[in-house]
Amino acid sequence: ATSVSLAGLRGKVVVLAFYPKDKTSGCTIELTKFRDEYATLFPGAASGDVVVIPASADGLASHAAWAGEAKFPFALASDSTLAVMERYGARLAGRPMSGRTVFVIGRDGTVTYRDLKFNALSEEAYRDLAAAVKAARG
Numbered sequence: 001a002t003s004v005s006l007a008g009l010r011g012k013v014v015v016l017a018f019y020p021k022d023k024t025s026g027c028t029i030e031l032t033k034f035r036d037e038y039a040t041l042f043p044g045a046a047s048g049d050v051v052v053i054p055a056s057a058d059g060l061a062s063h064a065a066w067a068g069e070a071k072f073p074f075a076l077a078s079d080s081t082l083a084v085m086e087r088y089g090a091r092l093a094g095r096p097m098s099g100r101t102v103f104v105i106g107r108d109g110t111v112t113y114r115d116l117k118f119n120a121l122s123e124e125a126y127r128d129l130a131a132a133v134k135a136a137r138g
Helices: 025-036 060-070 083-087 123-137
Strands: 013-018 050-056 101-105 111-115
Touching (some): 013 123, 025 050, 025 060, 101 123, 111 123
Parallel strands (some): 013 050
Antiparallel strands (some): 013 101, 101 111
């Protein structure tokens, strides 16, 4: 378990994807799609130019079990204090979890794309995300 710092990722394009809960249906659809279409959705991820960080309030043990079973090509981040999702406006009001939100953060650390109600079942949502990643890479 290592700590992730967005400041430490300056110079890379970061996809920060908050999701409600490990192993639930919508989250499984979303992260499986991220895995299966990794090269298409996140061009540059294989070379380390793009970093994909799915995050939820679930703990590291839950993340490790799910990521191991699902063979995700990315690490899952735990925001158990809800502090990061609060900062990004991703927390569901009155609930100890995030909504399904996606941010693309450019090389300079500024948010270049946000989808505050990412639809895991929408091809258009994934197309828009891929286009935002491509645009952020320049």
